Amino acid sequence: MQDRVAVVTGANRGIGAEVTRQLRENGIRVITTSREPLDGFATLDVTRADHIDALARRVKADGGLDALVNNAGVSLDGFDADVARRTLAVNLFGAMHVTDALLPSMRPGARIVMVSSGMGELSGVRGEERARIADPELTREGLLALVESFVRDVAAGTHARRGWPSNAYSVSKIAMNALVRVLARELAADPRGILVNAENPGWVRTRMGGRSAPRSVEDGARTAVWLATLPEGGPSGGFFRDEQAIPW
Numbered sequence: 001m002q003d004r005v006a007v008v009t010g011a012n013r014g015i016g017a018e019v020t021r022q023l024r025e026n027g028i029r030v031i032t033t034s035r036e037p038l039d040g041f042a043t044l045d046v047t048r049a050d051h052i053d054a055l056a057r058r059v060k061a062d063g064g065l066d067a068l069v070n071n072a073g074v075s076l077d078g079f080d081a082d083v084a085r086r087t088l089a090v091n092l093f094g095a096m097h098v099t100d101a102l103l104p105s106m107r108p109g110a111r112i113v114m115v116s117s118g119m120g121e122l123s124g125v126r127g128e129e130r131a132r133i134a135d136p137e138l139t140r141e142g143l144l145a146l147v148e149s150f151v152r153d154v155a156a157g158t159h160a161r162r163g164w165p166s167n168a169y170s171v172s173k174i175a176m177n178a179l180v181r182v183l184a185r186e187l188a189a190d191p192r193g194i195l196v197n198a199e200n201p202g203w204v205r206t207r208m209g210g211r212s213a214p215r216s217v218e219d220g221a222r223t224a225v226w227l228a229t230l231p232e233g234g235p236s237g238g239f240f241r242d243e244q245a246i247p248w
Helices: 014-025 049-062 081-105 128-133 140-156 168-187 217-228
Strands: 005-008 029-034 065-070 106-115 195-199 240-241
Touching: 005 014, 005 240, 014 029, 014 065, 014 106, 014 217, 029 049, 049 081, 065 081, 065 217, 081 106, 081 140, 081 168, 106 168, 106 217, 128 140, 128 168, 140 168, 168 195, 195 217, 217 240
Parallel strands: 005 029, 005 065, 065 106, 106 195, 195 240
Antiparallel strands: none
16 A cells, blocks of 8 residues: 655645644655755745646656645735736646646545635625636636736726726635636546645734734644545535635
């Protein structure tokens, strides 16, 4: 029987580091990644195709993967089209590209976890754009067209009128949650039985969350670990906090 192996992105601090610790407590070998070169970590800037390809080659050579926790993310100051584009590049496209690259090496029963946010709730979008994102038949192409239109609307100063929030981080996490639903449908017929879900860790005391946040990293990481170790027949395409399904 092969040892279980997981990849955790953005694992050098905060929730990612704690997810790594808890997975290892569960007997899972973890390949940790960091954007900056660090001893013991695979260097992974999720916006760089060469880094993603190198990680995929390592995982394949290593014999496969049982869990992927897409934790790497950014929250940038300011709000304009450039901030929107850069935020989506990491929080949405980075997670999507890492997942796509590692998917061929995932073993039967593998689990994919997206570390999302309470700011990813659909209530942040209004009107027609909200209906389009919430469409249960939304395709990957449709989702990508939506986020591209968001960036164009920000550049044109029309995003608020079209129902988008003035917060690139929020839109990136809304799009991440939508991607989870799309991936769940794409993987439904995969004989490996791969499940994909998103976690809302809550407001956690990390460098991003700040010292005044009410939740510990242990609390913030627990549901990601639970999702990464779901038994056969578990949920897919859901959004969870404290191991409970929550509305998207």
